[in-house]
Amino acid sequence: MRHVCKIYPPRSRRGQPVLAIADITFDVIQGEFVSIVGPSGCGKSTLLRMLAGLLPISGGEICVNGYPVRGPHSDIGIVFQSPTLLKWRSVLDNVLLPIDILRRSRSEFKERAEELLRLVGLWDFRDDYPNVLSGGMQQRVALCRALIHDPSLLVMDEPFGALDAFTREEMNLELLKLWAQRRKTVLFITHSIAEAVLLSDRVIVLSPRPSVVDSIFVIQLPRPRTAHMQYSDAFQEYAQRIRERIGIARVVVEPVDDASS
Numbered sequence: 131m132r133h134v135c136k137i138y139p140p141r142s143r144r145g146q147p148v149l150a151i152a153d154i155t156f157d158v159i160q161g162e163f164v165s166i167v168g169p170s171g172c173g174k175s176t177l178l179r180m181l182a183g184l185l186p187i188s189g190g191e192i193c194v195n196g197y198p199v200r201g202p203h204s205d206i207g208i209v210f211q212s213p214t215l216l217k218w219r220s221v222l223d224n225v226l227l228p229i230d231i232l233r234r235s236r237s238e239f240k241e242r243a244e245e246l247l248r249l250v251g252l253w254d255f256r257d258d259y260p261n262v263l264s265g266g267m268q269q270r271v272a273l274c275r276a277l278i279h280d281p282s283l284l285v286m287d288e289p290f291g292a293l294d295a296f297t298r299e300e301m302n303l304e305l306l307k308l309w310a311q312r313r314k315t316v317l318f319i320t321h322s323i324a325e326a327v328l329l330s331d332r333v334i335v336l337s338p339r340p341s342v343v344d345s346i347f348v349i350q351l352p353r354p355r356t357a358h359m360q361y362s363d364a365f366q367e368y369a370q371r372i373r374e375r376i377g378i379a380r381v382v383v384e385p386v387d388d389a390s391s
């Protein structure tokens with residue numbers, strides 16, 4: 131991303147344009163796992179949609195694999211916050227949806243779909259419809275769908291935000307396993323600082339809107355990462371430093387004064 135800027139046009143005739151992203155520049159290296167954190171409304175989802183070519187940029191340049199993004203492209207797999215599965219398609223058919231859209235031959239990708247579904251423990255559910263799956267299972271199907279066409283870049287917008295803490299941790303570790311096996315480049319948007327530290331090689335902190343890159347943290351925790359690492363001093367220190375950049379650490383919670391109640 132080079133000096134990327136986004137101005138949303140006014141929504142009504144008397145409305146004002148919204149400067150969502152002021153100036154964002156960063157690189158993601160092939161095979162790297164990078165997280166983006168920042169205050170709500172700073173433009174993270176906007177950035178992701180522009181990267182996927184789903185939304186035009188207002189200035190600057192975004193390149194994927196050396197080519198400028200000019201519209202939707204198949205170099206990318208996307209996982210949104212909600213699974214967005216088609217309820218009238220079986221699990222297997224949902225995973226194969228991008229293949230149908232790209233007009234590729236299904237038989238060529240059947241094996242890959244099977245492999246992905248096995249990897250996330252959902253092969254037994256291949257003929258079921260999304261409504262019989264839990265939220266975590268649906269999100270795993272969405273992950274397989276994002277990977278079916280073997281994109282070099284996987285981008286995820288708070289993919290586990292709606293899941294309970296337990297399932298979320300499980301999904302994080304599963305994602306790391308998958309990433310280690312496939313060596314995809316991953317750009318991961320999250321509200322959870324702990325999640326960002328646990329998963330990433332680098333964490334990019336965005337400023338409040340209109341956003342710029344506030345800081346970039348290189349996370350030098352050993353791999354493979356384990357859930358247990360969250361209790362280490364090094365982990366806590368990264369989390370604290372990132373928290374300070376986002377400004378959360380500056381909020382002081384006053385102790386309740388018993389005498390006055």
Ligand SMILES: Nc1ncnc2c1ncn2[C@@H]1O[C@H](COP(=O)(O)OP(=O)(O)OP(=O)(O)O)[C@@H](O)[C@H]1O
Pocket residue numbers: 138139141148150168169170171172173174175176177339
């Ligand atoms: N279609 C739109 N038209 C006008 N303004 C928009 C539009 N979509 C988003 N915005 C504004 O752009 C800014 C960035 O929005 P965006 O959804 O990218 O933020 P975000 O960082 O993903 O927030 P969150 O963390 O809450 O998901 C916000 O101020 C939002 O109000």
Ligand SMILES: [Mg+2]
Pocket residue numbers: 174175176287
């Ligand atoms: Mg968002």
